Amino acid sequence: MRSFSFTKMHGLGNSYIYVNMFKERLAEEELSYIAKRVANVHTGIGSDGLILICPSDVASVKMRIFNSDGSEGKNCGNGLRCVAKYVYEHGIVQEEQFMIETLSGLVQARVFVEDGKVNSVEINMGKPRLSRGEIPMVGKENDVVINERIDFAGHTYYMTGVSMGNPHAVFYVDRIEEAPVTTLGPIVEKDERFPEGMNVEFVEVVNERELHFRVWERGSGVTEACGTGACAAVVASVLNGKTKRDEETVVHLAGGDLYITWKENGDVLMRGAAETICTGVYYY
């Protein structure tokens, strides 16, 4: 019987099982299987997936994220805040600002510390990618997708496409509690026009500095929060003239609030909580 130590952490209820790969050894070919197993609430630990905290040649640490269906994602905003908290509190890094490597590039983390504990983290998520080629989405690769009319299952919707290193489709609704998260979400996630699948966000605009937000995640389904998705929602809202560039927007997710600014220089800053739930040993 094999085993590894883990830490369960969450960002606004978006929880993952974190494994410190500076100490643990997991077989590459088993990572997808392990992600599915640990995420299972009945026979595993229960989470939205698995996140590996790995050594990096180009940054202080590297983050890899696996969804609960075993697919590997390229970025994870809530995960980045928890990784930053973990590596600071475990002495893997000593500075309060450092770089984290992801499959979609490098990001800068800044931890806010009280009595040796990190209670919130700000991540510079870098620049959003807006062209069809970068989202990715079929069609002319340099075209952008802003409030574009698109049909799913015989109904017409208006979509804004944003990549934060992972793909997001943003739809606006009048009342967030009526958003078709579990009906339209899975249809959009697997639509053939999105070669790498799609994370699906629903947004109600409260005012020019406040959004309500719900999400259907690629590979994980409904989650309490999605950091990259919230960043995509703020970028989409500026592009659609609903919120302002360079001004902080509060995004109300099911699991709590994120504070996000799409700066004039193009970078997207995301600030929010990161919490440790428990540690343990997993047998498989």
Ligand SMILES: N[C@H](CCC[C@H](N)C(=O)O)C(=O)O
């Ligand atoms: N929950 C994550 C996003 C995971 C994205 C993953 N579902 C994918 O892109 O495949 C976040 O906080 O950004």
